[in-house]
Amino acid sequence: MAIALVDCESFYASCERVFRPDLKNIPIVVLSNNDGCVIARSTEAKKMGIAMGVPWFKVKDSFLKQKGKVFSSNFTFYGDMSARVMNILEGFVPKVEIYSIDEAFLDLDTLRQNYNLYDFSCHMRILVKQWTGIPVRIGIAPTKTLSKIAINEIKRINVPTYVLQLSNKDQIRYALANTPVHKVWGVGRKLNEHLNKAKINTALDLAEVSPQNIRRKFSVVLERTVRELRGERCLSIEDDVSSKKQIVVSRSFGERVSNLETLKPIVSNFAVRASEKLRKEKQKCSKVSVFVRTSPFNKNKPQHSDLKTISLLTPTNDTRDILTAAKKALVPIFRSGYDYAKAGILLSKFSNEDSKQFSLFKDPNEPKENTEFMKYIDYMNAFETQIYFASQNTKKWSPMKQNMTSPKYTTNWYELPKVN
Amino acid sequence: MKVNYIGKISEENLPAIFVPYFLESVHAGFPSPASDYIESPIDLNKHLIKNGAATFLVRAQGQSMVGSGITDQAVLIVDRSIKPSHNSIIVAAIDGEFVCKRLKLKPRMCLMPDNPEYPPIFINHGQELEIVGTVTAAINKF
Numbered sequence: 001m002a003i004a005l006v007d008c009e010s011f012y013a014s015c016e017r018v019f020r021p022d023l024k025n026i027p028i029v030v031l032s033n034n035d036g037c038v039i040a041r042s043t044e045a046k047k048m049g050i051a052m053g054v055p056w057f058k059v060k061d062s063f064l065k066q067k068g069k070v071f072s073s074n075f076t077f078y079g080d081m082s083a084r085v086m087n088i089l090e091g092f093v094p095k096v097e098i099y100s101i102d103e104a105f106l107d108l109d110t111l112r113q114n115y116n117l118y119d120f121s122c123h124m125r126i127l128v129k130q131w132t133g134i135p136v137r138i139g140i141a142p143t144k145t146l147s148k149i150a151i152n153e154i155k156r157i158n159v160p161t162y163v164l165q166l167s168n169k170d171q172i173r174y175a176l177a178n179t180p181v182h183k184v185w186g187v188g189r190k191l192n193e194h195l196n197k198a199k200i201n202t203a204l205d206l207a208e209v210s211p212q213n214i215r216r217k218f219s220v221v222l223e224r225t226v227r228e229l230r231g232e233r234c235l236s237i238e239d240d241v242s243s244k245k246q247i248v249v250s251r252s253f254g255e256r257v258s259n260l261e262t263l264k265p266i267v268s269n270f271a272v273r274a275s276e277k278l279r280k281e282k283q284k285c286s287k288v289s290v291f292v293r294t295s296p297f298n299k300n301k302p303q304h305s306d307l308k309t310i311s312l313l314t315p316t317n318d319t320r321d322i323l324t325a326a327k328k329a330l331v332p333i334f335r336s337g338y339d340y341a342k343a344g345i346l347l348s349k350f351s352n353e354d355s356k357q358f359s360l361f362k363d364p365n366e367p368k369e370n371t372e373f374m375k376y377i378d379y380m381n382a383f384e385t386q387i388y389f390a391s392q393n394t395k396k397w398s399p400m401k402q403n404m405t406s407p408k409y410t411t412n413w414y415e416l417p418k419v420n
Numbered sequence: 421m422k423v424n425y426i427g428k429i430s431e432e433n434l435p436a437i438f439v440p441y442f443l444e445s446v447h448a449g450f451p452s453p454a455s456d457y458i459e460s461p462i463d464l465n466k467h468l469i470k471n472g473a474a475t476f477l478v479r480a481q482g483q484s485m486v487g488s489g490i491t492d493q494a495v496l497i498v499d500r501s502i503k504p505s506h507n508s509i510i511v512a513a514i515d516g517e518f519v520c521k522r523l524k525l526k527p528r529m530c531l532m533p534d535n536p537e538y539p540p541i542f543i544n545h546g547q548e549l550e551i552v553g554t555v556t557a558a559i560n561k562f
Contacts, residue, residue, distance in 0.1 A: 019518075021513035021514075021516050021517065021518060021550065022516030022517065023516075024516070083473075084472075084473040084474070085473075087472070087473040088473050088474075091473075127501075130474075130500060130501070131471075131473060131474035131500045131501050132473065132474065132500070133500070133552075409476075410476060410477075413495075416477050416478055416479040416495065417476070417478045417479070417518065418478065418479050418480075418481050418518070419478050419479070419480055419481065419496065419511050419518040419519060419520045420481055420482055420484070420517060420518065420519050420520070
């Protein structure tokens with residue numbers, strides 16, 4: 001039994017390097033939306049001691065003084081590069097679970113008889129690097145949780161090939177003994193404290209507790225982790241991604257917003273975007289929630305956060321219905337006198353687009369619910385927004401402060417990389 | 421110049437809705453004799469790109485490759501999965517910059533412009549050359 005975890009090395013930073021050969025060996029950091037925090041660091045930046053998630057203003061001066069290069073996040077570009085990497089992996093292995101933008105689990109069971117899995121993975125790594133420019137690490141192990149451990153080991157001992165296979169008991173024991181328990185997949189900070197109190201400090205300590213005891217003292221979830229660490233497969237590769245259960249669109253604002261008339265069009269933008277996503281999933285929703293909150297970092301200002309949910313009698317994916325509901329939710333939770341830093345919309349309680357359920361009573365809201373009409377709008381807006389709803393803010397998204405974004409190298413004719 | 425007509429081109433890059441060319445109306449009368457011969461329109465992507473995941477588009481600058489038909493501002497199709505050989509047109513990274521030149525492996529390895537006004541680039545000791553990919557086509561717009 002073998003599972004491989006393919007993990008892109010400092011993915012966002014590596015993407016930024018693909019079309020910038022001048023940035024080889026130069027420290028790179030990528031910032032979150034609005035340039036707030038560091039969300040990715042190249043190996044060089046990690047060595048400089050830049051922590052994950054640190055606010056940019058705290059490290060800015062020293063980082064730039066040491067000739068580091070900073071980028072605002074360019075998710076259009078990262079998304080395209082990720083799709084290329086995943087596409088290549090899917091060409092190699094029949095069963096691939098795309099776990100995140102930069103990680104995928106591969107089911108190697110069917111390949112075991114005919115290939116040496118280590119050589120196969122090395123070959124795959126070289127090909128992904130050559131074809132896309134993205135360096136990856138590959139950890140091979142009997143279970144998903146152990147493949148995560150293998151990736152940690154590659155980082156810890158700097159495996160020169162960036163591929164590590166944990167196949168026999170001794171190798172696994174050695175790796176587990178060197179992994180602190182908080183680095184085990186699924187063990188959070190709080191759980192870590194509890195485990196440490198019970199004298200469980202390494203992954204090996206955890207693996208040596210009997211699963212039954214763990215179940216009694218902690219949870220079924222942790223029991224599953226223990227079994228996985230012992231080499232028993234509890235989590236399988238899920239290659240058919242079941243449809244989403246909810247859709248969230250939210251952003252922190254570039255500047256604080258303190259009046260309702262400014263906030264309304266921003267929330268309308270979220271509603272439009274969320275409705276588009278909903279139609280892409282071929283779903284309808286019957287719950288629309290809106291939330292607002294002030295900045296928790298602004299400690300000397302009054303704080304407020306609230307969420308309101310509107311239930312719809314008839315499920316819909318018509319932007320106009322969702323806009324109406326969003327406004328209905330926003331108005332009562334907004335309070336003047338607060339500097340809001342973030343807002344968002346959440347669509348939930350989905351039902352299939354094709355199934356239609358009529359309510360017993362006439363819906364007083366008279367939903368528009370015109371999927372066909374919306375599809376035309378989606379088609380026209382596919383490449384660039386041409387049609388706006390009247391309540392939207394046409395000034396492109398919410399006011400976002402991002403001025404260090406790299407070009408959309410792979411998705412825009414006018415931003416192609418240049419060669420001499 | 422002799423020109424061969426090879427067919428009609430697809431509508432830019434819009435992949436979504438193609439109206440087949442010979443779709444006749446359904447009312448009455450004799451059905452169109454062409455309806456059995458509907459084929460999908462010619463797709464430039466299919467023609468020019470063999471391996472999508474490994475193919476990138478880049479924009480050429482300058483005149484150094486005019487001899488190969490690459491003019492200033494041409495869009496080059498670069499396939500990173502094709503191994504270049506002697507005389508391939510390649511995109512390479514040298515001194516932190518991308519260049520597009522012809523790769524010569526003999527008598528001595530160099531990057532050769534296709535314009536006599538430009539000198540060849542020899543790779544000196546200690547200099548790093550990274551070949552990014554092979555140029556498979558150039559699109560010059562007039």
